[in-house]
Amino acid sequence: MSKVITLKERPSGKPEEKNFEFKTEDKPEIGEGEILLESKYISVDPYLRGRMRDEDSYIPPFKIDEPLASMVVAEVIESKSNDFEKGDHVSGMLDWKEIQKHTGEGLNKITNKDVPLSAYLGILGLTGLTAYLALETIGKLKEGETLLVSGAAGAVGSVVGQIGKIKGCRVVGIAGTDEKIDHIKSKFGFDAGINYKTTENIKEDIAKACPDGVDVYFDNVGGDILDAAMQNINDFARIINCGAISIYNKEEVPKGMRLEGIMVKKRALMQGFIVRDHADQFQDAIKQLGSWLADDKLKFDETKREGFDNVPKAFIEIFEGKNTGKMLVKV
Ligand code: NDP
Incomplete structure (x- = not known):
């Protein structure tokens, strides 16, 4: 079984834990060309609050009773794809699920092992x-x-x-x-x-x-x-x-x-x-940020909460200023 976090109701004012619902689903079976991903780090971000409103924006609103999503670092735990192997790590826009299947399209394979995986949600994200x-x-x-x-x-x-x-x-x-x-x-x-x-x-x-x-x-x-x-x-x-x-x-x-x-x-x-809007410049920008990081010209902070169950709480804490640097959850 795998846990999923859905939007139970649209927040009014500051988000509250009661706006979210935890559900469980069976571990999905993967087909040819697909991969099974286990979430390792989930990013919680202020802009997600905007997606909780039923409003047109540059990104569509979350739907009631459907999973929320944000940038996630995940591990490939099964693969029937030629592009990914078991044990690979990826970052990308993924659902708030412990385990999910994916085609791999749009995911970024993490190959640089010199920086912590979580950095791909912050300084290199x-x-x-x-x-x-x-x-x-x-x-x-x-x-x-x-x-x-x-x-x-x-x-x-x-x-x-x-x-x-x-x-x-x-x-x-x-x-x-x-x-x-x-x-x-x-x-x-x-x-x-x-x-x-x-x-x-x-x-x-x-x-x-x-x-x-x-x-x-x-x-x-x-x-x-x-x-x-x-x-x-x-x-x-x-x-x-x-x-x-x-x-x-x-x-x-x-x-x-x-x-x-x-x-x-x-x-x-x-x-x-x-x-x-600037996705075409991401690779060059990551190169520049990575080189400043390697030269110790850039430092970064993370505020890490532990456990999938704490994702909604960590999101709410952003609005209370509880984080220094990137707020994320280690699943
Ligand atoms: P932060 O890590 O900066 O976390 C948010 C911080 O905002 C809190 O720690 C808190 O710090 C401060 N804050 C909370 N409420 C208020 C308030 N009422 N008035 C003033 N400050 C407040 O988040 P991010 O770095 O992820 O994002 C920073 C901003 O950038 C957000 O507005 C986000 O939406 C935006 N953003 C925009 C993107 C874009 O493409 N345009 C992409 C990514 C982020 P404190 O203790 O100082 O109050």
């Missing part, structure tokens, strides 16, 4: 790729510029900051605890940090931490923090709308500052970014 490719395509950092990033201690944000340092920028991070601020400075080399939960005036604190203004703002959170960042941008600033976790659980989108005056005055560029 979609979050590392997001940080790198959004900076390459929109941020276009120049040496000496100031880069501000929110969600700075998270999977995407911590990589963004380190790439900023590699490119010779002043890097300032925004995160939700003093421990996270100390950590991004000591481990990842951020020049300064702001705790958005304890600051009395985030706009002024950004101004103090960015005395030359903000050239690139990498936005992972949206909301009031975006408004405060926008009041500190320089001429020709680039603003990357990567995520908006501060509004993902809101049933009504909160109203904020009008940005058009600033955008015109500063001749700024603000652009949304979806990593999947």
Whole structure:
């Protein structure tokens, strides 16, 4: 038997464990050309909250009573395919199941054994790729510029900051605890940090931490923090709308500052970014991230929860800021 996690009901506000249901199914039989996969690490990501809404988006919504899915690292435990052998490891978009069959199409075979398997869900997976490719395509950092990033201690944000340092920028991070601020400075080399939960005036604190203004703002959170960042941008600033976790659980989108005056005055560029649009650049990007990793120019954090039963809880914990770096579950 194999466990499966389905969406029982669409969350209203912050997701709760009661929104998910555990079911069991028989271990599937595989046919010619198919493989049987056992999940090893399951990625839980903020964007999955969007897929729990019944709304059109760049990726279709999850269906009620059907399995959820995310990036998973899995082991091939049986193979009737010429492309995979028993014992191979793969990463790809897979269902939240302990065991599942697959044709292998679209899966990435993991061949580099020098990095831990879980890294393919973080630094060498979609979050590392997001940080790198959004900076390459929109941020276009120049040496000496100031880069501000929110969600700075998270999977995407911590990589963004380190790439900023590699490119010779002043890097300032925004995160939700003093421990996270100390950590991004000591481990990842951020020049300064702001705790958005304890600051009395985030706009002024950004101004103090960015005395030359903000050239690139990498936005992972949206909301009031975006408004405060926008009041500190320089001429020709680039603003990357990567995520908006501060509004993902809101049933009504909160109203904020009008940005058009600033955008015109500063001749700024603000652009949304979806990593999947850049799939043709993934292999080159992984090569670059892997080489920085090997040279110790990039470090990464993981917050690992243990056990398949804890996947929904780990997902909910992201919205409580319980993770540093990539949140994932070791099955
Ligand atoms: P993180 O590892 O950064 O985890 C999310 C973090 O967000 C939490 O740890 C928490 O840290 C912070 N957070 C939670 N609630 C709030 C809030 N209300 N206001 C401000 N911060 C909050 O997640 P990822 O690195 O996986 O993702 C970061 C962002 O990037 C998300 O918005 C995600 O949707 C987006 N993303 C976008 C992609 C794309 O292609 N566009 C691809 C991948 C991710 P803290 O303690 O600091 O509050």
